[in-house]
Amino acid sequence: MASIKIENVTKTFVDDKRGGTFTAVNDATFEIKDKEFLVFVGPSGCGKTTSLRMIAGLERQTSGNIYIGDKVVNNMHPKDRDIAMVFQDYALYPHMTIEQNLAFGLKNMKTSKEEIKEKIEYASKILGLDELLDRKPKELSGGQRQRVAVGRAIVRNPKVFLFDEPLSNLDAKLRVQMRIELAELHQRLGATIVYVTHDQVEAMTLGERIVVMNKGEIQQIASPRDLYRNPANMFVAGFIGSPPMNFFDAILESENKLRVGELTFTIPEALVKQYKGYVGKNVVLGLRPEDIYDEEFAFTVPTDNKANIKVKAIEHLGGENLVYFTMGERMITAKVSGESFIRPLEEKSFVFNLDKMHLFDRETELRIF
Template sequence: MAEVKFINVVKEFEDERKGKVRAVNDANFTVKDKEFLVFVGPSGCGKTTSLRMIAGLERQSSGDIYIGNRLVNKVHPKDRDIAMVFQDYALYPHMTIKENLAFGLKNLKTPKAEIEKKINEAAAILSIENLLDRKPRELSGGQKQRIAVGRAIVRNPSVFLFDEPLSNLDAKLRVQMRVELSELHKRLGATVIYVTHDQVEAMTLGQRIVVMNQGEIQQIAAPEELYENPNNMFVAGFIGSPPMNFIKCRLDGNKLIAADCTFTIPSEKLEKYKKYQGKEVILGIRPEDILSTNLLSYQPETNIVQRTLKVVEHLGAELLFYFSVGDDQVTGRVSADAKLTGLTKVELFFNLEKMHLFDPTTQVRI
């Protein structure tokens, strides 16, 4: 396996109306050997373009790309020692599964005995031994995806590239395949680079996550770090489901004064906010840090707000509830034991121990 390195990589496209459009802007990162790294972001953010540049399917406009210690800027895709799994399974319908798995190896002039060995090994890893004589039309979506992964495994590449491979599967099967891909990575000890627009997929699969927006890398970190210490409002709002709440406030001493309520900042956090005294700020708080007081075993002295709930969504073990602070809609998440209902007035505790403040102009976390 091998590490992958981007050094000042830029990718520009020509647009008839806009002229040059920068899809990836000055990207710098290193994928460690045997790491599972996930690119995540909204459509058009540059994540798939980055993956295609690693594969050699797109040529970067400037900058350098290394796979292992080899500069691959001008290396043909077939010579980069990578294997790619696409959103579309791209299986040959007239071939059996065994023939599909063998196709790439035959093109590489691999000896028959070695092809047989690699197919059997991949089939055992993916538990598809009983599917080898079938045609793709006889398989379910999940089975087809396993075959697409198997076709990559038999190549035994330095780097596996996955481009939204689970998008065509239903929700239940996506969960199952996430588990299988995670286990597969551990078994193979492979370097995996994975692209998705689904932040839940990114959080559950990635050892580290690259969050992109409008061609820019916003943050690279482990899932826990992204969730607990987002660099900016984009990362804070994109990572987490439901996303972080943002409330417009003014900082006055140890108080955050919102449109129709006031919060008290924990004393240990005040020092890092002193440059913003008297200024407008954005309070960021996760839904799970807004609690119904009827679930608390104690009575907080501060940060209790009375609100009329607009809607309550019952999700089995938990509830999502929605209300407003001034013009800002806020979401809370509590256990179903809270027994909340819509259009009722409740007492809510804002736990600001995990709060964040953001600069309203730069949107950077303070």
């Protein structure tokens, strides 16, 4: 396997409709460790797939350098980069059996029959394809076809695996199953995997580290835990997490008092010091839905920051309820116990756990440390 280094990489495209150019990826610099599972995530058009295609050699960067291992691969053809790519479309040959699909690339590489057989047996065993080798792709389910596409990459034994939204064509249940299988596969192979998705749940469950992108810019690179607990800015805070983080327009009235509309919250003593420089300024308070409690079930958190609020709507999800209400012009979501008895349009006392609060600079949208 191999590490990957991206060094000041920029990619611009010609904008045929508007004229001029637009930047798909802007001055990206980071390193993917050997045997790491790294995920690119972000909304459509953020530059994540372009980044993957540049690593693969399917797109040529406008400037900067790409290393695979210790080699600069800027001018290297995709077939010479020792990578294998799995696409959203399974791209299987419909007239071939599964065994023939798995063997096709190896035959083109002039691999011996004995080695081809050995590699197919290995891949089919770890992917559960043993009983499917004589079938055609049309006889398989979507999940099975995706496993074949992954198997075709495995038999090549590349330095790097590249996955471009491979699960987006599957239904919700199959996506969960395939996520588990891909995580197990990474553990078995000890492979370097670069994975692109727009689904933050996929990113959080699969990635050892995640690259969050927006409008061609890298917003933050961190582990799922760090992204969730310590988002660098409002974009990351709002993109990572389901439901996303709530944002409240606020004023830091004093070192330990935060006014949100008509409410005044007390900032926990442990957090006061880091916000001292923002006294008197407009800020944005960030709070996760699970950190807003129905007061009747706030057994384990401080209850000094609470308010009676009129409920707008509720979604009952069994073990938990999502409760919606407005504060100022913003819609707020609370994730409360499924045992909470709350009805739409009634007033209810909610506890805001500011031990888990984040404050953001309203102008730069950066988190205040």
